[in-house]
Amino acid sequence: MIKNLSDNISKVLITEEEIKTKLKEMGEYISKEYEGKPLLLVSILKGAFIFMADLCREITIPCEIGFMCTESYYNGTVSSGNVNITLDLKRDISGYHVLIVEDIIDSGRTLSEVCKLLKTRHPLSLKVVTFLDKPDRRQVEFEADRVCFTIPDMFVVGYGLDCAEIYRNLPYVAEYREN
Numbered sequence: 001m002i003k004n005l006s007d008n009i010s011k012v013l014i015t016e017e018e019i020k021t022k023l024k025e026m027g028e029y030i031s032k033e034y035e036g037k038p039l040l041l042v043s044i045l046k047g048a049f050i051f052m053a054d055l056c057r058e059i060t061i062p063c064e065i066g067f068m069c070t071e072s073y074y075n076g077t078v079s080s081g082n083v084n085i086t087l088d089l090k091r092d093i094s095g096y097h098v099l100i101v102e103d104i105i106d107s108g109r110t111l112s113e114v115c116k117l118l119k120t121r122h123p124l125s126l127k128v129v130t131f132l133d134k135p136d137r138r139q140v141e142f143e144a145d146r147v148c149f150t151i152p153d154m155f156v157v158g159y160g161l162d163c164a165e166i167y168r169n170l171p172y173v174a175e176y177r178e179n
């Protein structure tokens with residue numbers, strides 16, 4: 001158990017200011033792209049809850065919001081390899097343009113499984129916007145349609161991202177390194 005939220009944080013990677021600027025730009029892009037279309041934003045819990053909350057408030061067109069929950073990281077910084085969907089959407093998505101709002105793409109496994117599943121439900125379109133992308137870590141081929149920030153191969157926390165469930169409430173993105 002850490003004592004302070006700054007424990008094991010080695011450096012700030014993306015500041016609150018940089019996040020705000022980027023989300024404004026992304027919100028504008030999405031508002032233009034989906035104007036006049038039935039839009040459903042689908043966020044993957046828990047990591048993307050802050051990105052979803054901030055991004056949707058930069059979107060100026062009507063949209064609906066849904067949540068899914070997946071598990072792939074069990075503890076600490078090591079991936080388990082397989083993806084479980086522990087919470088699914090309840091509604092029929094066939095009348096919506098679906099935009100997945102994800103926190104980070106690492107191995108690519110989570111989103112490739114989620115996209116595979118959602119495609120079988122025939123949305124009008126299916127795209128992905130991710131807050132962070134770690135392309136050097138890919139194990140399965142996967143590319144987001146829009147990326148806010150591309151980062152090197154390092155473990156990061158904050159802005160929704162955790163290490164063993166801690167640090168999600170840091171308002172910026174920082175590199176995690178055990179002291």
Ligand code: IMP
Nearest residue numbers: 047105106107108109110155156161162
């Ligand atoms: P995937 O490896 O692309 O399937 O990513 C699985 C999940 O691992 C992401 O949605 C995150 O929740 C988590 N994850 C991947 N890299 C990091 C990281 O650097 N920090 C915190 N969580 C991460």
Ligand code: MG
Nearest residue numbers: 044047103104
């Ligand atoms: Mg996630």
